Amino acid sequence: QITLKESGPTLVKPTQTLTLTCTFSGFSLSTGGVGVGWIRQPPGKALEWLALIYWDDDKRYSPSLKSRLTITKDTSKNQVVLTMTNIDSVDTATYYCAHKGGGSSKFDYWGQGTLVTVSS
Amino acid sequence: QSALTQPASVSGSPGQSITISCTGTSSDVGGYNYVSWYQQHPGKAPKLMIYDVSNRPSGVSNRFSGSKSGNTASLTISGLQAEDEADYYCSSYTSSGTWVFGGGTKLTVL
Numbered sequence: 001q002i003t004l005k006e007s008g009p010t011l012v013k014p015t016q017t018l019t020l021t022c023t024f025s026g027f028s029l030s031t032g033g034v035g036v037g038w039i040r041q042p043p044g045k046a047l048e049w050l051a052l053i054y055w056d057d058d059k060r061y062s063p064s065l066k067s068r069l070t071i072t073k074d075t076s077k078n079q080v081v082l083t084m085t086n087i088d089s090v091d092t093a094t095y096y097c098a099h100k101g102g103g104s105s106k107f108d109y110w111g112q113g114t115l116v117t118v119s120s
Numbered sequence: 121q122s123a124l125t126q127p128a129s130v131s132g133s134p135g136q137s138i139t140i141s142c143t144g145t146s147s148d149v150g151g152y153n154y155v156s157w158y159q160q161h162p163g164k165a166p167k168l169m170i171y172d173v174s175n176r177p178s179g180v181s182n183r184f185s186g187s188k189s190g191n192t193a194s195l196t197i198s199g200l201q202a203e204d205e206a207d208y209y210c211s212s213y214t215s216s217g218t219w220v221f222g223g224g225t226k227l228t229v230l
Contacts, residue, residue, distance in 0.1 A: 037219070039166075039221070046123065046209065046221060046222070046223045046224040047158070047160075047166065047209050047211075047221040047224070048123075048221060049211070049218065049219040049220060049221055052218075052219070060216075060217050060218050061218070062121075062218060063121055063216065063218065064121075096165060096166070104154075104171060104172065105152075105154035105156065105171070105172070105212075105213040105219070106156045106168055106171035106172070106177075107156065107158075107166075107168065107211070108168050108171070108177060110165040110166055110167075111165065112165055113165055
């Protein structure tokens with residue numbers, strides 16, 4: 001079955017760079033149409049889509065955060081990494097990674113999420 | 121891209137039906153049949169309930185249904201149950217090849 005799990009620091013200082021890793025199983029990021037996306041949710045607020053990487057290394061970013069985000073994949077390790085630069089307190093959120101199946105736009109499997117707090 | 125517009129809250133009694141709207145633009149909701157709906161209980165990850173406007177994943181109750189008209193998509197829950205009380209989010213693929221979520225709707229079962 002498909003599972004995803006996010007990992008990374010729980011506390012980050014302002015201006016630092018945040019690096020989050022999504023480790024997945026049950027599917028291959030080499031399969032046509034498949035993608036892994038990142039979505040975040042500040043405490044008590046709505047979901048916000050951040051980025052997605054496709055099986056062919058095509059990358060898509062939220063227009064509002066594009067300058068600060070980098071998404072990469074390591075197919076051999078079944079991992080996707082999201083990097084966010086110049087972190088600020090408004091970036092405090094639970095960060096989720098999710099599977100996007102081929103031939104569809106849906107995020108059908110989600111990780112449990114990881115809470116990242118930005119504070120000095 | 122702006123977030124899709126959802127009502128902040130809706131409520132209904134057990135057994136009743138409710139509908140949650142999700143309004144976007146011709147560049148997202150109106151332009152593609154790629155609207156999804158997610159249910160989120162407190163402290164939990166979102167769960168896919170509807171995809172491609174009106175399709176239900178395996179295991180999701182047929183009490184949940186989706187539709188779309190123009191730039192507005194809708195999620196209808198019939199035969200409300202206490203366990204349906206949660207936050208609901210719509211999402212759409214966009215003409216930029218990105219995704220956008222709605223602001224979320226809190227469903228209260230009275």
